[in-house]
Amino acid sequence: MEPDIATTLHPPGTLVDRYGRHVTYLRLSITDRCDFRCTYCMAEEMTFLPRSEVMSLEEALKVAKTFVGLGVSKLRLTGGEPLVRKNVMWLIERLGALPGLDNLVMTTNGSQLETHASALKSAGVKRLNISLDSLNRERFRKITRIGDLDKVLRGIAAATASGFRRTKLNTVMMRGVNDDEFIDLVRFAVDNGLDISFIEEMPLGDIQGRSQTHVSSEETRSRLGEHFSIVPSSENSGGPARYWRVADSETRVGFISPHSHNFCDSCNRVRVTAEGELYPCLGQNDALNLLPMLRSTQDDTALRQAIIDSMGIKPFGHEFAEQMQNPKVVRFMSMTGG
Template sequence: MQNDSLPPRSGLLAFPPDNAAAIALPPGAGPLQDGHGRRISYLRLSLTDRCDFRCTYCMAEDMTFLPRHQVMSLEESLRLSRLFVGLGVTKLRITGGEPLVRRDALWLLERLAALEGLKELVLTTNGSQLERFAAPLARAGVQRLNISLDSLRPERFRAITRIGDLHQVLRGIAAAQAAGFRRIKLNTVMMRGTNDDELADLVAYCMAEGLDIAFIEEMPLGDLGHGRSGTYFSSDEALLRLQERFPLQASDESSGGPARYWRIAGSETRVGFISPHSHNFCDTCNRVRVTATGELYPCLGQNDATPLLPLLRRHPEDDEPARQAILRTLGMKALGHDFTRQLDAPQVVRFMSATGG
């Protein structure tokens, strides 16, 4: 039996504030909304803080990972997901760390795919395990994959990931295509002086392989011992650079997340930009995050969170305490964040791998 007493963590609230109770809805009464009237239909659920890479923008080189008893069991992850779907969430993204290093992750994915009311089950991965798992993931019911890829140059890729093998990831992408996945999307974190000279090459690769790509402005999460102002590369600058090589056309398409897309004439490839600095998308935010330790974060750019795991363990046969905590927590969801002012002094000191990618 797992211990239900978790040590206090910085930024956590023992319970959501009472002034959030007014937005609580009885089960089945309607869709989730936050205190600003935004519909919440998208949950990003982390299975683990562990990863087989050590990407420089995501975690420290020498990481200390969580002890097992602090991490949700797969059964607890399923129980919490069922609660969110019952409250109106229709899209579920499984993240990490690297979710495919979690033992028996396929067991959970099969059961998540069967949840009544869930319309989309997607997974974010670094691609390292896809050569082995792509076909089983498709059989389990995962519908789409996002694959992190920040460089097509082997030595540079290893420098960014500290550990990763580019060719292993490329074989994983090929395995995912062979398994029947469509609209595979690459995620590339843009870093000035590191990979900003490869943006066009990455788009060309996606066009040749029939992939989509999203370029992401680096977010100041976690204390890496240095600021990000020197490496920050904006979506606007990236767009201008890409337009020198490709005939990009603005599109109103959406994948249900924060990316804003452009099309390339004569190609199926979509080029997206996720711009938490230059084009804040908070006004349309439809998502919340649950970490591998069961902490519900209404906003990636804030420290406020509610620990749900103690409620699950304290009430193993009663979902109502966790359900009410979820509903009340939405009242904490901030109207927006300001990452730009935090480039060299991050207010969110947890690493991205701890929150869920």
């Protein structure tokens, strides 16, 4: 049941939705393109957006500046794969220098980190999330369709060598696909001074069979408990993960559980896609197109007001559990931004 709608007036300089939740976290996609074709993220044969329909780097910077001016302090760059975007470092260097942006982070598949890790660190990126669903080369290639595991592992090593700490692996849990590797993935994280989050698969895009491959966070946590001493942690990275700590190590194990432990009541984030669509909720179809405002005037007033007004369409939550058999969000994860 939804709570009563908050009657608090919109405080200056902040984004507050109808339910009194403060939005302080923006996930900004800068491309729908990727050099992988992960089975849970996109179709094998994808039709990507025409270049003219994708925000320019200057437009993405304007969106970021406007959100930061409204109180957003954490920004995550996503894609597709953000590091395949041409001249991406131009944008990242400017984002890293934005006053008021305390936490610039990135989600990446790791394929380009061997080349870019040092520059990302110098530009002000604070932390990296790296998708890693398998340590088996053949299986990794099957999940990503075209990915090279060794290249990703070199990228992880390059991130560590460049000074990144608390780098987090993201593993999507898929029964019969990679659920026999969860123990090995945690050992890899511990051995390499990394964190890891296990993510329940989300019903986004026209991908069949998810109800058969779903693995709950409770099942994985119970299985890990047979091999590691893991204790609950009150730590928070500013996102949806709930963390446990592996005893006698620095490694945190997170669980992102949109099905089994809906985290909507504390949601603090919105997404902007590479084509400038603002989605207040990942699991709903309601969106606001910012691109016309970005291209019609140099004045940011209309853009700023539109972002404030978008808080009125942010729903209390999604219904991922109900959508496993019949997803109502037909866009692929790569189109929304990781």
